[in-house]
Amino acid sequence: MQVIKKQSGAAFKLKKGQKLKVIDAEGEQVSDMVLFNAKDRREKISSGKTLDFEESVLISSGHFLWSNRSNKMAEILEDTNGRNDFLLAPCSPETFKVMYDDYDGYHPSCFENLYTSLEEFEIQPDDIPTAFNIFMNVQFDEKGKISVEPPLSKAGDYVLFEAKMDLIVALTACSAEDSNNGSFKPIHYEIVK
Amino acid sequence: MQVIKKQSGAAFKLKKGQKLKVIDAEGEQVSDMVLFNAKDRREKISSGKTLDFEESVLISSGHFLWSNRSNKMAEILEDTNGRNDFLLAPCSPETFKVMYDDYDGYHPSCFENLYTSLEEFEIQPDDIPTAFNIFMNVQFDEKGKISVEPPLSKAGDYVLFEAKMDLIVALTACSAEDSNNGSFKPIHYEIVK
Numbered sequence: 001m002q003v004i005k006k007q008s009g010a011a012f013k014l015k016k017g018q019k020l021k022v023i024d025a026e027g028e029q030v031s032d033m034v035l036f037n038a039k040d041r042r043e044k045i046s047s048g049k050t051l052d053f054e055e056s057v058l059i060s061s062g063h064f065l066w067s068n069r070s071n072k073m074a075e076i077l078e079d080t081n082g083r084n085d086f087l088l089a090p091c092s093p094e095t096f097k098v099m100y101d102d103y104d105g106y107h108p109s110c111f112e113n114l115y116t117s118l119e120e121f122e123i124q125p126d127d128i129p130t131a132f133n134i135f136m137n138v139q140f141d142e143k144g145k146i147s148v149e150p151p152l153s154k155a156g157d158y159v160l161f162e163a164k165m166d167l168i169v170a171l172t173a174c175s176a177e178d179s180n181n182g183s184f185k186p187i188h189y190e191i192v193k
Numbered sequence: 194m195q196v197i198k199k200q201s202g203a204a205f206k207l208k209k210g211q212k213l214k215v216i217d218a219e220g221e222q223v224s225d226m227v228l229f230n231a232k233d234r235r236e237k238i239s240s241g242k243t244l245d246f247e248e249s250v251l252i253s254s255g256h257f258l259w260s261n262r263s264n265k266m267a268e269i270l271e272d273t274n275g276r277n278d279f280l281l282a283p284c285s286p287e288t289f290k291v292m293y294d295d296y297d298g299y300h301p302s303c304f305e306n307l308y309t310s311l312e313e314f315e316i317q318p319d320d321i322p323t324a325f326n327i328f329m330n331v332q333f334d335e336k337g338k339i340s341v342e343p344p345l346s347k348a349g350d351y352v353l354f355e356a357k358m359d360l361i362v363a364l365t366a367c368s369a370e371d372s373n374n375g376s377f378k379p380i381h382y383e384i385v386k
Contacts, residue, residue, distance in 0.1 A: 055338065057250075089239060131241075
């Protein structure tokens with residue numbers, strides 16, 4: 001079991017057929033996930049392709065995560081919480097400037113934690129796509145109004161993915177107050193063979 | 194006035210402060226639009242940043258289109274129809290394979306029409322992000338279920354954008370039957386100073 005400390009990130013390889021369990025160990029925490037084809041980093045997770053092919057804004061058990069080249073990157077085998085977000089980009093330094101009234105100088109962000117974790121794989125900040133935001137509770141109504149609410153996940157909730165190609169995976173323990181009810185916590189993960 | 198013929202595309206430069214009017218000349222037609230920073234193509238339109246900062250799934254008059262670097266790329270000054278989509282990736286050859294039962298061989302697509310139009314600006318297929326799909330009528334319910342419906346746009350409906358930085362713009366006249374009620378038509382556009 002690996003631990004991603006609060007407001008940090010991790011990146012690692014996941015081989016085709018391996019399973020990845022992402023666990024909200026303490027509850028009400030979000031993990032932003034991005035995926036890249038390990039053999040060609042220009043292929044990566046795509047919100048637009050996934051929502052299109054799965055015909056759903058909400059992505060959970062039984063759905064696939066698709067790439068910008070229209071290939072299946074991962075399948076969601078289990079999802080004990082059932083609410084994830086695939087609309088919003090990872091929180092970045094600008095998120096706190098634009099969206100948070102109390103912004104004052106440096107703030108850790110998922111965007112920074114993703115690209116610094118991915119540096120060793122020669123992936124640059126501009127390469128970071130919209131992430132699959134595990135446990136993130138983004139509500140929307142028919143008029144399109146979006147609100148970021150506290151996660152519904154309880155301690156021990158998890159999402160289990162199976163890689164459909166050799167992947168580079170990056171995960172965060174989210175840094176944004178609005179996403180995790182103002183309480184920064186770790187995220188745990190485990191690679192299951 | 195420029196005409197994009199049915200199932201084709203166009204790409205051009207738009208300077209900061211210039212206005213672009215995209216017109217559904219005959220009604221019920223969709224135009225996929227992508228934007229790049231003319232001075233650095235690695236900065237481009239981002240659905241995830243736009244939905245986040247505008248706090249809405251539905252993007253129309255008064256909203257900005259934001260980049261992956263959290264900068265404003267364009268403002269929507271007018272929108273006579275009021276329904277656009279920013280969830281779904283441009284239709285690609287695989288769209289017709291995965292989503293359409295009657296797929297049989299080659300099918301024109303917005304994805305191909307975007308990247309072939311953008312070749313002259315040294316933008317590659319892998320660089321194409323989720324497009325802002327003007328006039329596209331994607332309905333969704335609270336459970337997230339997505340359906341692509343015929344556009345609500347009437348002949349002459351338009352969206353007027355103002356560039357907030359020097360841009361490379363690509364537009365299509367959409368190639369997907371489901372997006373334009375099975376009737377392929379041109380899209381008109383005009384650069385207004």
